[in-house]
Every structure is written in C-alpha cells, then in structure tokens.
Amino acid sequence: MNFNRPERSHMSVDKATVARIAHLARIGVAEEQLRPLAAELSGILQWIEQLNEVDTDAVAPMASVHDEALRWRKDVVDDGGKQAEIIANAPDGVNGFFAVPKVIE
C-alpha cells in the first residue's frame, strides 16, 4: 500500500468558503485565521479525493453497520419531572427556563 500524498498545488477551499462553513457551523473565526484554515482544509480534502479512484456506480451508500430496522416501543411517557436537574447545568437558567440573548425585537 502506498500513501502518496498530493502536491498542495491548488487550494480547493478558499477564504470565503471557510468563512461560509464557519458561519454554518456557528464557530467564530478571526479574519487572520481564514487563510491558514483554508490551506489546512484544502490539504485534507485533496488527500481525501483519492476516493475518486474507486468505482462506486453500482454501490449503495452505507450509513451504518447496524442493519436492523429501528425497534418500536410503547408510545408512553416513562421519564420526566426533572426540570431542576435539566436546568442545573445551564450557564443561565432562569425560573426553570434556559435563558438566551433576546431573539425577538
């Protein structure tokens, strides 16, 4: 087996793409970090692109090795009444609720 690694000849991910996916992932990334991140992600994605060598036209995707159908269970409430326990770890819990910055003007 050989792990030939591609030359980092082109950037498959640019700064704008990093900014876009960082926003989708809700991770703040400072402007000066965008370029180094683009280079890192491009390197990883170029290495990943060797998968294109594999002919998968007739192959069904596999989401999990678990091939059983999901089990049914009785549609009953079997747990609950734990508001205080659930709120206990919240950075900002108010009157039994999770509090967040104002969303609606």
Add this chain to the structure above:
Amino acid sequence: MAELTELGISEARDLLAKGALSSRELTESHISAMAESSALNAMVTETPEIALAMADASDERRAKGGSGALEGIPLAIKDLFCTKGVLTTAGSHILDGFRPPYESTVTANLWQAGAVMLGKTNMDEFAMGSSNETSYYGAVQNPWRRHGDNRALVPGGSSGGSATAVSGRFAMGATATDTGGSIRQPASFTGTVGCKPTYGRCSRWGVVAFASSLDQAGPITRSVRDNAIMLGAMAGYDPKDATSANVALPDFEAALTGDARGLKIGVPKEYVLDGMPGEIEALWQRGIGWLRAAGAEIIDISLPHTKYALPTYYIVAPAEASSNLARYDGVRFGLRMPGDDLTEMYENTRAAGFGPEVRRRVLIGTYVLSAGYYDAYYLKAQKVRRLIAQDFRDVFASVDAILTPSTPSAAFAFGDKADDPIAMYLNDVFTVPANLAGLPGISLPAGLSDDGLPLGLQVLAPAFDEETMFRVAGLLEEAAAFNEAPTQWWRSR
C-alpha cells in the same frame, strides 16, 4: 505480598474471593499510586472519596455473600462517559463544569458488577486525536520512555489517559472508546491490552458522542483475560441505545481455551505499508509464526479497499461529529461566551470552547455535508464504506480471524506530528477499517521496539465473534510472554 498495584484483575478477584484481600486495601493502594502519578497527567478528576465508599460497600456486599464479576476492582473511567454528579469534560473546554444528572449505561453496568471508580481519565478533546495532545487539560505522558532517552513520549489517543492509568499501575483496568483506533492505538503505545468490541455490543447511552456510527466502548487492561472479564461486565443490550444489539452475551473469559486447532488466520497483504519500520514487519512475522506453531492455519488474504479506509473515515467521522457537536451551544450546559445576539453568542462560545483539531473536524464535516458537496464527498464515502465492509465479509467466509500490526510505529515524541494532521491520521491506518465495518478488534503487547518501546499486534474477528478474537489473542499472549513494564520514574517515593 508484592505491591497490590501489580495485581491483575483475575488475580485480585481470586484473592478477594478467598478473603486474603479487601477491596478497601486494593483501592487504597491504587488511590495512592494515582496520587503520585500527577507528572503523567492521566487523570482529569480523581475521586478518592467515591472510590473508598464504593470499596467499603463492596466489602460489605461480599461479607453478606453477594459478589459481581468485578466485585471490589478499582477502575478508571474515560472522561467521555457520563458519571452522575461527577465532572465529565470529554477533554473539552466547552463542557466546563458539566456534572451529568445521569450515569452512562456502561459505567452503570460496571458498578452493578461491583467495580470501584478511581476517577476520570484525560483524553483527546471529544476523542479526536491519536496522541492525547488535543486535550484542553493538557497532554498525557506515556509511562514508557526509550532506552537511554529521557524525552517524553505520547501515550497515543484518544484514550491516552486510560491506557496510561493501566500501564502505569494506578488502575487495574479502564474504560475507553474507539471511533477509529482510540482504544487499540494507545494500548499498543503503552504495552496494554485494548479491545474495541463489535459495534452495538456496548451501549453508547451516556457516552459523549463523536461519530455515532463508529463509536464503540471497550476496556483497556494488562492481560487478555482481564480484558475478557471487563468487557463482559461493560457489554449488554440496552433499549436506551437504538443501535445496541439485542444478542446473547457470551462468557468471554471461557473463550480463552488456549486451543489453536482448526483456526484459520488471515494475513492481509494490503497491511504491508511502504516505509513501514522493519521492526513492525518483524513483529508481525513473529505473531504469524506463533500462531502457526500453536497449530493454526495461516492464509494469505486480500482486503483490496484498505487504502481507502482512512480517507473514507475522514469524511464520515467529521460529518457525524459536525452534527453531534451542534449541541454545544452555550445554552444547556458548559461554557458560554457572551455575544450581542444569539448567533454571536453561539459563535463566540464555540470559538472559545473548541480546540483547533475539533474546529478543523467540525469545519470539514460541515463542508462535506453542505449543499453542492454532499454527493461528491459524503455519499461517495458511504459507498466506499460499503466496499470496505464487504471486503471483510468476503474474507471471513474463509478465515476465522485476521492478524495485523496494531500501529505503523511505536510511540512518538510530543510535537512530532502535531503540525501535520494527515501524518497524525496515518497512525490509525490499521485500526480504522474495523470501525468502518463494525468489527471487533483487540491490540495486545507482543514485543519491544529496538529502542525499548512496546509494540502491539491486532486481532480482528467477524461481527459478534469476540470469542474467537479473545481465543486468538490469548494464544498470542501466551506465546509472546510479554512481561515488560515501564519503570515508575514518575513516582515520588
């Protein structure tokens, strides 16, 4: 009696049963060894008071005639398992102060079997890493050092703290998790035995999720027998995990028959790497020789899609991680960084709370799942995953188990690979395929490198056939007669 921390689980079990030893004595000796281990940084949280209370309760149960499979045995718990009321960090800043209001199924099973909790072990952040250098709580040091060389080495990862606690003789066993090699690789680097059972064998309920279709819990111990005992106590069907397998739980210890007759062992040609150190190849050949001498038949096999396992993994795992880690939003638990509005609060919290490797993987995962790239990356990887799983299905029609090296090298020094993500990812080249295919695998120490570091061999078996995996591992363990241990240079005595 020799130091109690040198005892294996099965030896301690027998002494406890005879009344020659109490759990209190055994636990106290491990608590003091743990307290002297701070130079290794293997523990995020030590819980000596809980340990002593559990040990006393165990001694009381035993006095009344009750006894579980791990009655009175002190264990360390990877900080990825939720433990009720005890800080659970996943090695991440973003889980600051999180005290779960519930207990994971695996740890609940262990306490039900009588085990004692020593504390929570350090790990790569969210189990993303192969060196334990990504932990918010600092890197763990490998108890082992090269001959004549004092440089600190990595213990492997992500279960580096668990492997170190067991190798360093301050826990008799430790829970761990393995998404791409996170049990077997650190076990190989620390001279311990680490098993990732079949996907679905241990419940994932209450284990902080990384990549849900790959994550699986398993034990790290110092012998194959101890591993079989501990896995038996961890495993079992759990209705709270939709992917938990409702299958019979065999007596894994009984599988250690020492009998190789009739065994067919596959040796995959694709696991010969260009540039692999000669000592890894030599170790593998020794393992093949041991099994042949014991009476097994050795068969050359081919797993043609092996080279695509790592790139497949580095799409599937980050994709699942980007989804799983969406829950860390600064609202329900852990760290919150203020922001002018809700979105800014999310972005500030996640920027401050995630380290560079976690951020890298969440971004890769978000990218491969995003519109326009989903088919080219994620769907492609899912298709190649099926081919990799099919490779194993094909060869298991003609062999009972597969023998490979556990890792392509011995433990390396800090910083050696930290700046090159792909070099770090290549550590898991021999372990990742079993996660993609959901198969059980075990790493056991089989020899030392030229400079005195432990090297592991890996045994893979068909799904839900951990018995054959343990049987083959037991044969290798007996032939290898590995009884090296790190000098306990870190202890202040």
